[in-house]
């Protein structure tokens with residue numbers, strides 16, 4: 001008898017009826033585990049064909065990946081960022097890594113727009129002022145500026161940044177972007193490609209949209225803050241460690257920049273005594289930029305599609321290491337495999 005194709009979710013945290021209902025009729029067994037440490041993950045994955053993971057901190061390290069059984073063909077993450085998966089180790093092992101690259105492009109770009117406009121208009125400070133029982137006398141942390149007079153700079157011009165560009169274009173700001181991996185002319189009409197140095201020097205709002213990698217960790221560091229205008233604002237909806245937080249705190253205290261709006265921070269949850277909580281000119285949201293009922297349904301559908309595709313001998317819809325030599329040869333992804 002052929003063993004069923006087995007997928008384990010190693011760090012599950014909700015109910016998986018949707019996944020089960022779709023995978024079971026296809027002969028795919030879903031096992032639920034709540035593993036935290038490397039050893040717990042290794043034990044959970046002892047006998048599986050595919051692994052699902054969700055958390056941004058779940059340690060899918062080289063040690064874990066090297067311990068996966070020979071039959072394991074896929075690691076699929078319920079997310080865009082796969083920075084906690086050692087993709088190089090998976091590639092060496094012939095295991096496909098897949099994400100859900102497009103599941104929250106709309107939500108995160110909406111959130112980026114909210115933080116950009118909210119920070120520029122000082123909406124949160126005004127709200128605190130009124131909630132504190134006041135009305136007149138709002139001073140704010142700096143003079144308000146007309147958005148159409150300002151320059152908005154995108155660090156990274158991928159899916160989320162481009163969706164943000166399209167939504168922000170109605171504000172008639174000057175739009176610039178730094179993305180060294182984009183060849184030739186800008187792919188987005190109305191956005192000029194510039195160097196990171198030029199962007200930092202010229203942007204009134206700097207919005208960060210790069211993946212976390214060894215190259216981008218600490219990309220927005222002390223030198224970057226010193227290049228920025230004293231009136232400028234930093235917005236980060238990508239990953240916390242891309243910004244050197246100690247340098248950010250210093251930049252805010254010493255007024256090298258005027259403020260920040262962050263959906264992501266270096267250590268999550270943000271420690272209760274984080275100095276970031278002290279600043280009135282800092283807007284903080286608890287890494288919920290991707291959230292909506294619709295994005296959750298979308299990511300779950302993509303995970304089902306990914307595991308079904310690989311079980312049927314196809315590539316998943318969003319392979320993150322497309323150059324991997326898979327353990328079992330795969331045919332191209334096809335829309336016929338849609339859940």
Ligand code: NAD
Nearest residue numbers: 080081156157158159160179181209210211237238289290
């Ligand atoms: P994407 O892969 O489509 O775009 C990333 C872009 O960054 C690419 O164009 C790439 O060329 C560019 N890039 C890489 N290194 C760079 C560098 N050193 N300098 C400038 N550009 C660089 O990804 P996306 O869908 O736009 O998502 C971006 C990031 O947003 C994800 O990697 C993820 O970490 C984060 N994210 C956050 C949330 C949230 O809840 N806040 C949700 C989803 C994604």
